[in-house]
Amino acid sequence: MWIALLLSAFFLLRNLAIRAxxxxxxxxxxxxxxxxxxxxxxxxxxxxxxxxxxxxxxxPADVGDETSHIEHLLAPLPDSTxxxxxxxxxxxxxxxxxxxxGALVDAADGTRRVDIEVRSSGKDGAPLLGAIxxxxxxxxxxxDLALVDAADSKRTDSKADAMLLRSNTGFExxxxxxxxxxxMGLISVLRQGNQRVKAxxxxxxxxxxxxxxxxxxxxxxxxxxxxxxxxxxxxxxxxWLEVHAGLIAAANPEVTFEILKDFNFKEPIQFEANGRxxxxxxxxxxxxxxxxxxxxxxxxxxxAGIYDxxxxxxxxxxxxxxxxxxxIDFDHAKPLSLPPDRTQKGLEHRPGEVEFALIDVTPAPLxxxxxxxxxxxxxxxxxxxxxxxxxLRALKLRADQRK
Numbered sequence: 005m006w007i008a009l010l011l012s013a014f015f016l017l018r019n020l021a022i023r024a025x026x027x028x029x030x031x032x033x034x035x036x037x038x039x040x041x042x043x044x045x046x047x048x049x050x051x052x053x054x055x056x057x058x059x060x061x062x063x064p065a066d067v068g069d070e071t072s073h074i075e076h077l078l079a080p081l082p083d084s085t086x087x088x089x090x091x092x093x094x095x096x097x098x099x100x101x102x103x104x105x106g107a108l109v110d111a112a113d114g115t116r117r118v119d120i121e122v123r124s125s126g127k128d129g130a131p132l133l134g135a136i137x138x139x140x141x142x143x144x145x146x147x148d149l150a151l152v153d154a155a156d157s158k159r160t161d162s163k164a165d166a167m168l169l170r171s172n173t174g175f176e177x178x179x180x181x182x183x184x185x186x187x188m189g190l191i192s193v194l195r196q197g198n199q200r201v202k203a204x205x206x207x208x209x210x211x212x213x214x215x216x217x218x219x220x221x222x223x224x225x226x227x228x229x230x231x232x233x234x235x236x237x238x239x240x241x242x243x244w245l246e247v248h249a250g251l252i253a254a255a256n257p258e259v260t261f262e263i264l265k266d267f268n269f270k271e272p273i274q275f276e277a278n279g280r281x282x283x284x285x286x287x288x289x290x291x292x293x294x295x296x297x298x299x300x301x302x303x304x305x306x307x308a309g310i311y312d313x314x315x316x317x318x319x320x321x322x323x324x325x326x327x328x329x330x331x332i333d334f335d336h337a338k339p340l341s342l343p344p345d346r347t348q349k350g351l352e353h354r355p356g357e358v359e360f361a362l363i364d365v366t367p368a369p370l371x372x373x374x375x376x377x378x379x380x381x382x383x384x385x386x387x388x389x390x391x392x393x394x395x396l397r398a399l400k401l402r403a404d405q406r407k
Contacts (some may be wrong), residue, residue, distance in 0.1 A: 079105075100124070111161035118162055135164040139171040146203075147171040147190075152179045156186050170310075174203035180313045190313035194306040196328065204303065205311045205318075209329075210344050211298040211337050212363045214253045216291040218262070219367065221245045223287040225272065227280050233287075234277040239376030243369040245289045248389075250365035253293040255389035257343065259396070261403035264290040267386045297344065298337035303330045309358075318358040327358055334364050 101124040109116045122134035137155055139147050152169065159167035168189035175183070175190050183190045192203035221242055223233060233242040245267075252265055268286045275282055304311065305328045308321035320327065369375065379387060391399070 107162075109158075109162045113161075116158055116161055118158065118164075121162075121164075132166070133162070133164045134166040134168065135159055135162050136168045136170065139169065139173075141171060141173045143173065146174045146176045147179055148176045149179045149182055152182050152186075152188065152190075156182075156188060159188070172203060174205065175313055184314050188314070191310045192313075194304070194309040194311055194318065196305045196307050196326070203311070205305065206301055206303055207316055208299055208301050209362070210340075211300060211332075211334060212254070212257065212361070213296040213298065213334065214250065214363055214365045215294040216246075216249050216253060216365065216367060217294055219246070219249060219289070219291045221287070221289055223284060225282065225284040225286075227282040228284070234275075234282055235376075236273075236275060236277075236284075236378070237376040239374040240369075241284075241287065241376065241378070243373050243375055244378055245287060246367065246369055247375055249289045249291050250363070250368060251389050252289075252391070253291070253295075253365065254361060254363050256293075256391050256396075257295060259293060259391070259399075260295075261400055262290060262292045262406075263391070263399060264288065264402070265386075268383050269381050270383055271381075273381055295343075297340040297342075298334065299340055299344075300332065300337040302332055304328070305330070306358075312357075315357070320358060329360070329362075332362060 101122050104121040104123075105119070107118045107121045109118055118135045119138045120136035122136065124132050124134070126132050135158065137158065139151060141147060147169070151171075152175075155167055155169045158164075166187075166189065168191065169183070170191050170193070172192065174192055180190060182188075192205065194203075194205065221233060223241070228234070233240070233245075235241070248265070248267075249263075252263060253259075256263070266286060266288045269284065272283050272285045274284075304318055306318060306320055307324075307326040309325065309327070310319050310321075311317075312319060318327065
């Protein structure tokens with residue numbers, strides 16, 4: 005209280021409209037007293053303050069890459085791989101986040117420890133507090149519902165806006181279900197070949213078999229034969245169109261009516277084939293996609309990454325890396341009577357997450373077929389695989405009119 009009174013008097017006198025000499029004298033007298041009081045208070049309160057709010061280790065002046073300064077703050081964590089992964093996640097969320105390792109939180113039932121506290125700002129500038137706890141369990145024992153309940157309780161006690169729980173052995177299904185319902189993050193480190201990483205990540209993924217029915221290829225220009233598309237740059241233009249038809253079908257899984265896609269060249273391309281001078285101005289492909297969705301349980305692993313149980317996603321650590329999916333077999337996958345929800349199709353993701361879609365397209369060019377490079381010659385707007393709403397409406401109207 006008296007510290008506050010002295011400081012208040014200091015700033016009050018500084019702003020009073022009295023003679024400058026008197027203010028100077030008063031400030032000169034009070035300033036040393038204020039500074040002495042503050043120093044004594046800091047020395048007396050320092051142990052309790054450090055216990056409640058552990059100070060992050062100061063980062064070196066030259067920290068190098070974007071995440072190394074965060075890794076430095078996580079030095080008390082013994083696992084260097086985990087430090088790097090957590091640093092990359094935190095940096096992606098907020099490069100300027102403030103970290104505390106081993107923070108102690110006073111709760112109604114006593115003092116509780118949070119392995120990592122992350123303080124940052126939301127989109128509106130409001131402060132956000134995230135808590136991360138690390139579970140190191142014996143092989144064969146997954147983190148269960150009780151551990152998720154304990155983390156949820158700790159989130160309440162620490163008043164954290166978000167809670168992230170990391171397990172080296174994975175999580176039980178009921179624990180995952182509870183965490184999703186409570187909007188808690190669950191992760192496991194992926195470290196291919198590292199025996200300390202004991203989690204086996206099994207995930208149900210969705211495959212697609214796509215048949216391009218009534219596939220037709222057309223082209224416009226001069227010197228062309230109607231029965232066969234000429235070769236170009238050592239490859240087949242027909243194969244280029246066939247590949248892009250499959251990619252368009254993959255990018256638009258909900259479309260079941262005929263698709264017509266034009267590819268217009270920026271400038272007419274001219275080349276010679278079979279002794280004839282050919283000019284090509286545009287080409288097109290049309291087909292009706294028939295899609296069969298399949299499901300299959302596979303195992304996921306990575307050279308260095310984390311698996312997010314709440315989102316069923318893998319996030320890779322920065323630098324040289326690899327991602328492995330084992331157990332894929334289209335012939336023995338389970339057919340689905342209905343397509344999965346959009347978020348389960350592998351079509352929506354967040355920055356940094358691994359995204360892949362496994363598709364078997366028929367017809368398709370034979371293996372080792374040379375596909376000519378033509379993208380630089382085609383108008384960029386025609387190379388978009390995802391059909392726009394306007395394109396979809398026009399194609400749907402065209403299909404209805406042809407019935």
